[in-house]
Amino acid sequence: MEIYGPTLVYDETCPYIGPLGFDLFCGVSLPLQEALKTLNLKLGKYTDSIDTLLLTNIRSNLLKMTINLNYFYSYYTRITFPNNLNVFKTLLVLKLQGRIVLDVVDSPVCFPSLKILQLICVNFRCEESFTRLLSACPVLEDTLPPNTFQS
Structure with a gap:
């Protein structure tokens, strides 16, 4: 497992989230993490604020980001990747x-x-x-097989 520097894990499945709620807590605390290099989001319920609240509040030059939606509902969470976010420029x-x-x-x-x-x-x-995603990654070297996924 490669280490990319300071890592932060937001785990919505944690039994105590606090009075702010998960989305608001992440939205308030993410901008304070300027040295952050690795972000792991472990989400446990339907959330529609991944791209509007969480991603837009990242202020660091991330190198690695993992989003793991671990819930069993029948609907999917849509991610649209907000325009012109600096966080995507440094992501490896x-x-x-x-x-x-x-x-x-x-x-x-x-x-x-x-x-x-x-x-x-x-x-x-x-x-x-799918085609646009691949074309948006001009230096893509590898796609990892599922058995190597580490959150």
Whole structure:
């Protein structure tokens, strides 16, 4: 397992989240983590604020990000990748696992440094979303097989 520097794990499945609630706590605390290099999000319920609240509040130059949606409902959480986020410019590794629907069609997202992309149980809104995601990763070197996923 590669170490990329200071790591922070937000685990929504933790039994005590506090009075703010998980989304608000992450939204308030993420901007304070300027030295952060690795972010692991372990989500346990339906959340629609991954891209609108969590991703937009990252202020550091992340190298690795893992989003693991660990819930068993029948619906998927949509991630659209907000436009022009600096966090995507430095990302080397992106791992997404769980009931996620990626929508890259209407978002001009770019991952200019992304070398490793791992998608497990992830759906795409349409075929064009998949094609745009791959074209947004010009230096992509590898996609990891599912058995190497580490959260």
